[in-house]
Amino acid sequence: MSYTSFRTFQLHSFLLKRRNGFFYSTTTKATTQSQTQTKLSASTQSKKLDKIPKDYEPVIGIETHVQLSTLTKAFCNCPYNYGSFPNTSICPVCMGLPGALPVLNSKVIEFAVKLGLALNCKLAFNSKFDRKQYFYPDLPKGYQISQFDVPIADSGYLDVDIPLEFGGGHKRFGITRVHMEEDAGKLLHTETGNYSQVDLNRAGVPLLEIVSEPDMRNGIEAAEYAAELQRLVRYLGVSNGNMQEGSLRCDVNVSVRPIGQSKFGTKVEIKNLNSFASMSRAIDFEISRQVLLHSQGQEDQIVQETRLWEEGTQRTITMRKKEGLADYRYFPEPDLPSVILCQEYVDGIQNSLPELPEEKRRRYEKMGLGMQDVLFLANDKNIAEFFDATLAKGADAKLVANWIMSDIAAFMKNEKLTINDIKLTPEELSELIASIKGGIISGKIGKEILFELLAKGGSVKEIIEKKDLVQIADPVEIEKMVDKVIAENPKQVEQFRGGKTKLQGFFAGQVMKVSKGKANPGLLNKILLEKLNSKS
Amino acid sequence: MKMLSTLQTPRSTLSRFSLPSTFTSHSHSPTLPQPSLTTPTSPPQSQILSIRHSLLTRNLSAVDLARSYLTRLRLTEPHLRSFLHLPDDQTILSRAHEIDRRIAAGEDPGPLAGVLVAVKDNICTADMPSTGGSRILEGYRPPFDATAVKRVKELGGIVVGKTNMDEFGMGSTTEASAFQVTANPWDVSRVPGGSSGGSAAAVSARQCVVSLGSDTGGSVRQPASFCGVVGLKPTYGRVSRFGLMAYASSLDAIGCFGSSVADTGILLHAIAGHDRFDATSSKQEVPNFLSHFDLVSSLESKPLKGLRVGLIRETIEDGVDAGVVSAIRAAASHFEELGCSVNEVSLPSFSLGLPAYYILALSESSSNLSRYDGIRYGNQVYADELDSLYGDSRSKGLGSEVKMRILMGTYALSAGYYDAYYKRAQQVRTIIKNSFKEALDQNDILISPAAPSAAYKIGEKKKDPLAMYAGDIMTVNVNLAGLPALVLPCGFIESGPAGLPVGLQLIGAAFDEGELLRVGHIFEQTLENGRFVPPIVADSVE
């Protein structure tokens, strides 16, 4: 869209005064003042980090915003593509022009119901939209269309398997609510800081906000909850869940209370968490900061505020203090009819849900796979699909898991490829495993074939045929090779027969070499031993 | 403009409906309504049908017609100031010329061909400024036409200009316009009513054929009453609000002004119907409102026999001007003469309507007007701090009435007050809806005055907003109930140089505009001295 369409639209630049640090978005740098302030305490804190006193209990809750991957925005026909040139995907509706009205994209409801069901929530069959009102330049209408007192889904839970390296175990975290809303635009701050510009491409993009119960107790649990949520939205196909692009954004609330106290401590909100690792570290830092203040009798210094995670210095710093409770003056959105779900619609969505990560993990577990394998296979939707497709061709689960976990994983890691990039297909992996099991090729040859398949593709049968790799399982042929080796190494035969039985390996290797690796190892060893031990 | 093409799909225009060249005649051969045959005392005729007939029979060209309207407009406008924006004559004439060309080529120029339509300034027009009567939108040109405007243009209508109004529809006199005060054509020392005062005055003074207004709490009906024209507020959702600058979204309706009932019906038919850009617009079928109209000559002596008319008792009690009450009682007698049974009905919740209306309308408006922040469009006051930019832009750009209403609405929605105000007002709204439903189960239509008084003096109520708000008592309940209502002049009170018109309000069941128009048409055609032409233009209107 060219700018000529906007002869009446003025993209004003405007000044944002750096007052109270309020206008710092996640892209701005922290003030130097805060940096020096936290420097001293950070060094003392780091010593105490590993030994969080046992007499305090951290309480963590997470608000997650998931950007939905609908073709168009929530209330207009504009598409949204991350990274487009500013203000190229906007229209009167998402710009909030006078007289423009929102019309709901029905995909938003579908995605919300999908996620609500997947999170084991209760659905509201009669919900509505509300206006959340505040002024900010990235909010074109002066209100955000959201849901207030009747979210589309509530009272659910999410099951998570904590990885073994973090202690393992199964955890269930409560979901308070899931509601639909629209995203705001973005402010672009200039280098000089003299003014800011507004990009409304993101304005009106549909979001689901998922609010958890305050059920997490440490950074790992919180990160695993968020990671599971990411897997879920990817499994469901409702979002790409990309944290770097802001498709999945987590705001974390952390408080600490003495063990035994039922009242929650003062909670602090942490923003700017761009990865699960930083989320985990930020929470653990914040917990130790608060515990330290508690243990020093300075808990009154924990105030309700928003803190920013600083990746560079690995600490949280004050972003803004909350000045009383904001009054958003919610009221029902009169431009949109209420959202009525009917049972048939919900059933249709329920029946179309794919197998979810938790179900997958439990299924893999029942196959007898270890938890390490289960998590590796189920946690990545694409790997799980590959695994399942290989199983569907009749391969043995444990064998497939071994191949994927070892050589295939190593190859992907070395080549920095995802499972979708490799040339090996599930059909061929299944064929490969069958060929080894059926004795057509040896395990060693199998590995060689695997690497060729991974890098170049092709079929197992073709490669075996082309390279003449079929295993030699004919005893007569193997016997000939054994005879040859024995004849060529009289000295070693004498030593063997003199009691140096360790030389069996040498002979086996020589025979294998003669067979170009194709001799059936079991047969080879059997014949070799017979020959060596018969003193003919 | 590319942005528009993604928003508004082309729609077939001419196939949607066809107009009769005249009304149904039961026994006589039709006599065509022609302006030249009417006398000042004969009942009002459909100007739209008359124009269509004249154009198609080549008795008149669209250019000549436009010229005659423009001449009168230029003559009267300095006294009335109905318009905030008028394109130069050439723009209008070239549109008229295009219609003449199409007629000459044998094409159907559309049912509104050559009809000059004035549009209230809070209804977006892509080729003209649209300010909503507010300084904060001074010079603002929308990149799109409101759906109603788009449909008018597609059917051959020519937008003659943008009419004055109370800022964002907030007022009952048009004095709250940021730009000018409009005068009442019947007495230029008086207000035309509001907020659609410009659109009402323009039709009254025959500066245009018909006009579009908007009605949130009576903003079409009260000025229609003050200016002696027909005003139609359709059922909520009947006409798309897309392109109407929102005042109170759950109450706003685009409405029609005309000098005859038939004209408002034709205009409504043109703009009504579902619009995929307004989620609250109804999918109800739009009937041909005029198909049941009868020719005066074919009317029986009791054409409304059996019709049950309920006169709302609470609207003719204390506080209502005696002249207005007697005009309404006379109208009731006229209904009886037409064969109706007229009964007084009581709507006990009637008086609750005013406070409930003001809480809901102001709450919604406090939110709807948030977008006027000086950031993306409109007047911006440059400031060093964001808060000052907002504050200065809004305090300089918005008028005092608007600010007062935003403050009251903000208060009503604030934490701790929501239940006491907004929520209770919603409950009252439900009660009002139900009581109307009951009354309309027992009556086919309800009648009342359109306003408690005739037009008052400019400046008279400016210092007393509560008195002005109280004037909305007759109309706000209808918006709360979402019902259609038609206002038509029914008499005069002795005041001003030539008397002041009094409007009668007919209220019908939801989506029953057809019945209101049919009844209104018969009432108008049978009313003695039923032609309301203000003295300012009496000479130039045959």
Ligand SMILES: [Zn+2]
């Ligand atoms: Zn848009």
